[in-house]
Amino acid sequence: MADLYFSGVDVGSLSTDVSIIDHGGKVLSEIVIPTGVNGSEAAEQAFNAALKLADLTRDSITGITATGYGRASVAFATGKTTEISCHGVGAHHLFPKTGTVIDIGGQDSKVIQIDRQGRMLDFTMNDKCAAGTGRFLEVMANRLDLNLDELSSPLNIEGDSAPISSTCTVFAESEVISLLAKNTPRKEIVHGLQRSIVNRIWSMVTSIGIEGEVTLTGGVAHNKGLVALLEEKLGLTLNIPENPQTVGALGGAHIARRTYQNSLEADSI
Amino acid sequence: MLRFSKHEITINEIIKNMNIPDRSEYLKGLAQTGQKIMGVLPALYPRELLWAFDIHAAEIWDPPGEILHANAHLQTTICPVVKKSLEFILKEPQTINAGYLFPHTCDSLQNLGTQVKDLIGVSLPIYTFYNPKGRFNNTTIKYYQDILINFQSILEASHGPLEPEKLKAACVLSHKIDTYLMVIQQARMTDHLSLSNHEYFTLMRAQEYLLPQDYLSLLEQVNILEKPAEFSRARLMVSGILPPLPEILVFLDELGVSIVADDLLAVSRRIPKFAMDPPGSPLDYLTDRFFVLPPCSTRGGDLDERVHYLSNRLKESKAHGLLFDMVKFCEPELFDHRLLVKTFRERKTPVLTLETELEDHISGQDKTRIEAFTERLFEIVST
Structure with a gap:
């Protein structure tokens, strides 16, 4: 060959x-x-x-x-x-012990269970809303006048976070506007946004369950603050590919x- | 008469090729002949009683068109079956001339009957039919027979006395239709029916609007294969209220997936689980028929019984996976859904849930879901 x-x-x-x-x-x-x-x-x-x-x-x-x-x-x-x-096959080739893939893409997020050959066994996807996706972060970055790199900077996960809805991007954006109007520090808002995505992803993960090692894919895996929060919420260390996209x-x-x-x-x- | 057709052809062509008349054209033509037509909302009602009064039951499940005026009367969290039905009723269609019947399928449909009657107001009579919610026992039997007799009296008040022979003939006709449907259903499960997904459900749903005699003639012409067709297709069972959207059915055909069994309120849950004896006493026959229908969330059935029924159907049809096609905000169905998904996931049955608002087309996300699920099914086929 x-x-x-x-x-x-x-x-x-x-x-x-x-x-x-x-x-x-x-x-x-x-x-x-x-x-x-x-x-x-x-x-x-x-x-x-x-x-x-x-x-x-x-x-x-x-x-x-x-x-x-x-x-x-x-x-x-x-x-x-x-x-x-x-994504299942790709994650398997990068991290052969992967049993669960979390892919946070531009317009949707998925949690995928795979077998030892990388074949998909089950999956769940977000539904009809950009909450919990890359688009969500993009919309919020615009509203906060930050670029995606600034939004992705490592944050102290012990710090305060502003409460933000995890069910709807439009509502979440309204909440961010209200928080800005109340002079809430941007760091707290960013932290709140990351927590919002993590909560959304966590609910998808719990609906399907975790098997084996967990690999995070998609551009959002570059967001170090979000990765840290997700690891904390799931209680495990995620496999992060060098090029998650x-x-x-x-x-x-x-x-x-x-x-x-x-x-x-x-x-x- | 019925034959396997290419998937690319349009829905109208499918209906034409199978010699099934278009729903609205058929009903319009029927109304012009002076036929009494009652609009019947989902799902279970004593059709034989209506037939005995020479009333044709035209079922209203998912009329096409946008929901506009119904939104002024209903909350946003009401299911699209109810909203679309109200939208249809508000247009006061000329084809419906003998009133509307609201069976107690769920609280939303029951309340819709009240709203249409008392608040919105239509010129036609409004009837209700409160099915028993519960298992087969002396109390539910007595209750069901009481409401049948009561409904008969109500119809007699408007349409004259019931002729017992007509009711008996209606029961015989109903029994014949059921018998054919059971054979066709079995043929579908065992690959003795060469119909695409869309053709199959078009055939099964034609009973919603064809006169029973016309529907029986159609069923008599269905070609059951002597030997099973050889399919290398993935096999799927679908559960929910209505069959998946036509676009999904065609898409599944294109992907090489056959729906071989169903647990749909509009289809299999209205066909007896097993063959019944030919009708003797109409009242006993109607009662027995109601209680030999498969378990259903809208009848307050036992969940274990439903799991058992679904498991058997999956096994019998050799389906590789189970698709739950859920109508958004369908309360009775959603109560069962979560536990059903959990049960079948634990049994390693591939499960996919779609949610529909009875739109005209499927979203890109749903297409991806269906395709990914199909990839999983074909992995099973290949192993």
């Missing part, structure tokens, strides 16, 4: 991520770009950038799995799989690789 390469293209609501691996599963390149308004173009652009970074041509890629909410728009993909399965794309690449291997086995029967 020399010189065979596989890719996963994850077209999410906020970012489009591409991962390219070789036949042994070694990661050759990873790219994250904003999705913007055209998922198809973003996929094309991110894929070309990942090829360039890996010093490969398009013809050299044997299998490409499209995933994410825009998976149907990736015309050059050889297969498509939901981001739920892809590309775990879905990485899983997609591994699924493309597995599909190719399965097809070889089927041909040889």
Whole structure:
């Protein structure tokens, strides 16, 4: 299987991520770009950038799995799989003892249970509301006049936090406006926002349960304050990938690789 | 007559190909002939009594269209089945000419009957029918027979005396329909029916508006395969009030998933669990039929009995997973739902819950949920 390469293209609501691996599963390149308004173009652009970074041509890629909410728009993909399965497979390859994946994505959050081969066993997703997602943080960052990096700075988890709703982004934003009007320190508001997301995620986790090690994926895993609060709430240490945003794309690449291997086995029967 | 069709075809084409008339066109045509038509809200009512009075029961479950005027009369936390029904009633459709019947399926529907009668006011008569909530015993039997007799008296006051022979004939017709439906249901579970998901539920739901004789003719034409079809499809059982939205049914077909069994109030929960003897005394037949229906949250059934029933259906149909398609704010169903999900998860049955407000289309999130669930089912198929 020399010189065979596989890719996963994850077209999410906020970012489009591409991962390219070789036949042994070694990661050759990873790219994250904003999705913007055209998922198809973003996929094309991110894929070309990942090829360039890996010093490969398009013809050299044997299998490409499209995933994410825009998976149907990736015309050059050889297969498509939901981001739920892809995050499970990606987390498994990074942390083989993973039994539970928490993915906090741009427009939705998921808790996924996987088996020892990385296959999804069960999952739950947030419903019809951006509370507990990356979009929630983005909206609040705008309201607080902070950028996402500032919002992600490590915070003292023992400090005070302002009470903020964990059930609705719109209500939460109104609460933030009221808190600002009362001159509540921004640090307390940020802390309250993180706690709000953590509470939301925790309720999803309790509905499905925790098995094995827990791996956190999605861009929100960069938020150190939130990670600390989530670890405190769950009472465990989370696996945090080096590139949490590309775990879905990485899983997609591994699924493309597995599909190719399965097809070889089927041909040889 | 009925045949397997490509999934890409439109819903209207499916109905046309199966020779099932469109609901509103059919009822309009029927009303023009002078047929008495009563609008009946979900779910359980003595249809045979209405037929005996030459009244056609046109069931109102999920009329299409936006909910606008109903919101002025109902709280936001009322389920869309009730809201859509009220929206339909407020339009005063010409097809309904013999009144409305509100069975006591849940408190919302019961209260809707009161609202329509006393507060909103419609020109047609309003009837209520309070089903017993509880298990089969001497008290519930006596209560059910009392309300049947009472309902008969109420209908007689408006439509003249009941002809006993007509009621007996209606029971025979009802028994024949049930018998066919049980055979079709069994054929579905054992792959002896070559219908897509959408075609299957279109056929099963046609009883909501076709005259019983027309529906029986349709059922008689259903082709039951001699040998089971060979499917490499994932198999699914669905539970809830109504079948999933047409778009979901078509989407499941495209994904290679067959709904092989159901526990839906609009479908299987209205078909007897086992074959009944041909009708003797109409009153006994109607009573027996009510109590041999599968367990149902709207009848205050025992949860253990429901778990047992669902387990058997899953086993019998060899379904790989269970989809709970919940109507938002459906109180009776939501009380059972959490425990059912917990039970089947513990038994390692793949379970997915969707929530619907009876929208016209599915959200991207729900599509992802369904697709991910399907990926899980196909993992099971492949192993």
